[in-house]
Amino acid sequence: MKSLLSCLSEVKDPRRKQGLRISLDQLFGMVVISYLCGYTGYRAVSRFCKSYEGLFREELGLRHAVPSFVTFRQVLMNVNEKELIKAFNEWTSGFVPLEQEEVLSGDGKSLRSTVTNYPDSNQDFQSVVSFFSHRTGMVARIAAFRNKKKSEIEVLLYLIKTLKMSGLVIRLDALHAQKNG
Numbered sequence: 001m002k003s004l005l006s007c008l009s010e011v012k013d014p015r016r017k018q019g020l021r022i023s024l025d026q027l028f029g030m031v032v033i034s035y036l037c038g039y040t041g042y043r044a045v046s047r048f049c050k051s052y053e054g055l056f057r058e059e060l061g062l063r064h065a066v067p068s069f070v071t072f073r074q075v076l077m078n079v080n081e082k083e084l085i086k087a088f089n090e091w092t093s094g095f096v097p098l099e100q101e102e103v104l105s106g107d108g109k110s111l112r113s114t115v116t117n118y119p120d121s122n123q124d125f126q127s128v129v130s131f132f133s134h135r136t137g138m139v140a141r142i143a144a145f146r147n148k149k150k151s152e153i154e155v156l157l158y159l160i161k162t163l164k165m166s167g168l169v170i171r172l173d174a175l176h177a178q179k180n181g
Contacts, residue, residue, distance in 0.1 A: 001095060003091075004095075005025055005032075008024075008025065008028045008087050010087050011024065011028075013075075015074070022062065022064065022071070026060045029056075029060050030049045030066070034049060045069070050066050053065065081144060089141050089142065095138075096133055101168070101169060104134070105171045106129065106171070107129070109129075110127045110147070124147050126144060126145075126147075127145055127152065129142065129143050129144075129156055130142045143155050143158060
């Protein structure tokens with residue numbers, strides 16, 4: 001079973017190589033730990049990491065100071081979303097093993113601050129669909145989509161196909177009970 005950081009190491013670094021002081025693995029490590037401790041947002045992540053800089057230097061082998069929020073922001077905004085989701089799903093497939101008759105709940109959530117064209121009919125926003133395992137209490141798979149390009153139903157059907165396992169009990173919202181589905 002691969003670790004989360006080894007799966008995330010397969011994500012291509014969006015930064016140019018010149019002048020890098022911190023690897024993408026180290027940056028992802030700090031972001032994951034920050035999020036797990038409840039610090040979300042670029043500034044909050046940066047403040048958290050500065051508070052524990054000594055620990056991060058020791059555990060992640062940092063040779064330089066913890067980066068500023070600008071670095072966290074630039075990397076997270078420019079990282080390839082599909083590669084990141086693929087790496088996460090690869091990790092969960094080994095870390096959250098699914099069993100026969102496992103109960104999974106599927107649902108989609110829109111991501112705040114991603115809405116564009118708010119007041120008109122061209123409104124669009126980013127959403128994430130996930131399958132949650134009731135037995136383990138962990139997310140088993142995720143997928144992201146833009147509201148204008150796909151529907152939550154399409155993405156959930158895609159995720160069901162990626163599970164590659166029969167005998168699962170999948171619970172969904174009433175939204176997914178389609179007459180012609």
